[in-house]
Amino acid sequence: MTDPIQTWPEDFAARYREKGYWRGETMGGILRARAAESPDAVAVVDGDIRWTYAGLLARAEAAAYGYLSLGLAPGDRVIVQIPNVAAFFPAVFGLFLAGLLPVYALPPHRETELAHFARKSGAKGIVVTDAVFDYAALARKVQAEVPTLRHIIQDPTGPAVPLPQVDPAKVAFLQISGGSTGLSKLIPRTHDDYIYSFRASAEICGLTPDSVYLAALPVAHNFPMSSPGVFGTLYAGGTVVMAPDPSPGTAFPLIAAHGVTITGLVPPLALLWMQAAPRTPHELSSLQLLGVGGAKFLPEAAARVRETLGCQLQQVFGMAEGLVNYTRPGDTEDTIIQTQGRPISPDDEILVLDDDGTPVPDGQPGNLLTRGPYTIRAYHDDPAANARSFTPDGFYRTGDIVIRRSGYLTVQGRAGDHINRAGEKISAEEIEDHLLAHPQIFDAAVVSIPDKHLGERTCAFVIPATGSGGTPTATEVRAFMRTRGVADFKVPDQVVFVPEFENTAALKISRKALRAALRAKMLENT
Ligand code: OOB
Numbered sequence: 001m002t003d004p005i006q007t008w009p010e011d012f013a014a015r016y017r018e019k020g021y022w023r024g025e026t027m028g029g030i031l032r033a034r035a036a037e038s039p040d041a042v043a044v045v046d047g048d049i050r051w052t053y054a055g056l057l058a059r060a061e062a063a064a065y066g067y068l069s070l071g072l073a074p075g076d077r078v079i080v081q082i083p084n085v086a087a088f089f090p091a092v093f094g095l096f097l098a099g100l101l102p103v104y105a106l107p108p109h110r111e112t113e114l115a116h117f118a119r120k121s122g123a124k125g126i127v128v129t130d131a132v133f134d135y136a137a138l139a140r141k142v143q144a145e146v147p148t149l150r151h152i153i154q155d156p157t158g159p160a161v162p163l164p165q166v167d168p169a170k171v172a173f174l175q176i177s178g179g180s181t182g183l184s185k186l187i188p189r190t191h192d193d194y195i196y197s198f199r200a201s202a203e204i205c206g207l208t209p210d211s212v213y214l215a216a217l218p219v220a221h222n223f224p225m226s227s228p229g230v231f232g233t234l235y236a237g238g239t240v241v242m243a244p245d246p247s248p249g250t251a252f253p254l255i256a257a258h259g260v261t262i263t264g265l266v267p268p269l270a271l272l273w274m275q276a277a278p279r280t281p282h283e284l285s286s287l288q289l290l291g292v293g294g295a296k297f298l299p300e301a302a303a304r305v306r307e308t309l310g311c312q313l314q315q316v317f318g319m320a321e322g323l324v325n326y327t328r329p330g331d332t333e334d335t336i337i338q339t340q341g342r343p344i345s346p347d348d349e350i351l352v353l354d355d356d357g358t359p360v361p362d363g364q365p366g367n368l369l370t371r372g373p374y375t376i377r378a379y380h381d382d383p384a385a386n387a388r389s390f391t392p393d394g395f396y397r398t399g400d401i402v403i404r405r406s407g408y409l410t411v412q413g414r415a416g417d418h419i420n421r422a423g424e425k426i427s428a429e430e431i432e433d434h435l436l437a438h439p440q441i442f443d444a445a446v447v448s449i450p451d452k453h454l455g456e457r458t459c460a461f462v463i464p465a466t467g468s469g470g471t472p473t474a475t476e477v478r479a480f481m482r483t484r485g486v487a488d489f490k491v492p493d494q495v496v497f498v499p500e501f502e503n504t505a506a507l508k509i510s511r512k513a514l515r516a517a518l519r520a521k522m523l524e525n526t
Contacts, residue, residue: 001122002381003075004101004171004188009394016373021345022192026166027096030195031057034237041209043234045258046086046242056089063094064163066156072124074099074164077174079117079126081105084215084242087129094156099164102173103186104220107133108487111141116183118146120381121174125151168192174380175222175320178418178425182433186380187320194226197324197374200344201228202236204326205262205289205314211238214254214263216246222320223294224264248276256282264291264316266423268454271301274308287311289329293318294423295455296411302337315340317411321396322375323348325409339408348372351395352404365412368402369395417512419448419458424489426458428515431492434484440465440472445501445511446492447519460492461518463500471497
């Protein structure tokens with residue numbers, strides 16, 4: 001089993017340290033520091049739970065002892081599948097303090113995805129809660145498939161033992177990639193690089209100990225985790241309020257009750273909030289900054305944030321692999337509405353290239369490539385993906401098509417074949433592979449279709465198999481996907497049966513071209 005690594009060339013690493021980006025802080029060390037400075041400040045609120053920084057640290061230490069008492073050793077990986085509840089924090093900070101590496105699963109992930117994470121990361125345990133869903137039962141199914149996942153852990157605690165020294169230059173955790181081809185890749189992030197990204201994000205967003213961040217999106221996502229998210233807020237000594245779901249009905253009362261000052265949403269949720277705000281009885285005036293990202297926020301919608309929600313909009317264009325762009329609170333209204341911001345760091349290197357690799361001038365669309373002090377140089381244990389996704393000199397090919405103007409980026413689209421469904425990235429190839437496992441399906445191609453509510457929805461074009469057992473219905477195809485043990489957001493929104501992929505199939509064109517042709521045909525007819 002390959003241990004996760006992430007390294008930058010020595011001259012880059014030296015520069016990033018010299019410039020003060022990498023400060024030798026660790027995730028566990030940050031919590032210790034805040035607990036020492038302001039032990040009685042409230043760190044986390046969840047329903048009736050209010051944990052101070054000192055209280056959170058004590059719980060995280062108990063969790064760390066618990067992990068180590070199971071025989072887990074520094075460097076081991078542990079999957080974390082916990083929804084937006086307070087227990088998320090002692091679970092992950094406990095892992096950090098014990099030198100263990102969280103592998104962040106999302107709450108909707110099911111046995112197929114979890115088994116992949118377990119195998120790929122070599123995780124020896126999974127930590128879950130019994131909140132909302134029987135995650136322990138799900139974990140037992142995964143364990144039956146991947147026996148190296150030895151420990152299913154709930155409420156870890158144990159007798160005090162010495163905790164290890166943690167190296168800030170080493171990998172702190174594995175994040176899950178959106179995945180444009182097939183299964184999700186694992187993204188190793190170091191303490192140094194990740195802490196820089198959320199410390200700088202907290203500064204850009206003006207976070208202070210008085211800031212109150214509402215965790216509306218699932219915190220295992222990179223955006224609510226670190227842009228500036230829950231970690232940026234805790235770094236600043238502020239308070240995190242956990243929302244069990246992001247609907248206005250749940251979120252608005254929490255904003256009013258706790259004086260929430262900042263939150264982050266994907267565009268479809270921002271639209272819902274803007275629709276609900278004029279009629280809500282709840283006081284939303286504490287809200288100062290609304291970050292919107294994960295998918296393109298259209299200018300017409302962006303222009304309405306201030307009048308409907310009474311707060312400043314911040315566009316956030318980021319990726320779990322690293323690079324995050326923000327519009328800044330002081331930017332002109334035009335920049336905030338029309339662009340997805342500019343990079344966090346002066347040392348984020350940005351290339352906008354045509355398909356031949358030649359730089360395009362400002363104002364022209366091109367492929368976005370980047371490298372910098374918090375963008376990975378490689379995925380975990382995946383030479384083929386690394387060869388595709390990184391240039392020999394270490395630039396990450398984001399797959400996004402952007403226009404750059406005066407340093408600000410506007411996202412135009414993407415080169416790859418994933419579907420951005422309300423901010424969840426879905427690989428067309430992964431869904432097609434599942435559909436092909438159906439005995440009555442001869443072939444399938446999955447494409448994204450623009451959608452008023454989701455931004456994009458998934459549409460599966462299916463060629464039924466001739467002969468055996470007749471043609472399945474759309475309902476049956478969707479039901480079949482549900483038996484595959486995958487996250488519900490991967491079930492196609494729409495299924496269209498076609499007798500063949502017309503001349504495209506005969507011409508043996510690439511899957512990519514086939515998907516593009518089907519998508520174009522569909523859009524023509526609507
Ligand atoms: C965030 O991270 P991921 O890893 O789930 O997805 C990254 C991809 C980007 O490459 C881009 O295709 C898309 O999501 N994206 C946007 C966007 N923000 C992300 N496309 C258009 N406009 C935006 N504002 O989604 C993520 C990570 C950190 C912060 C924010 C988002």
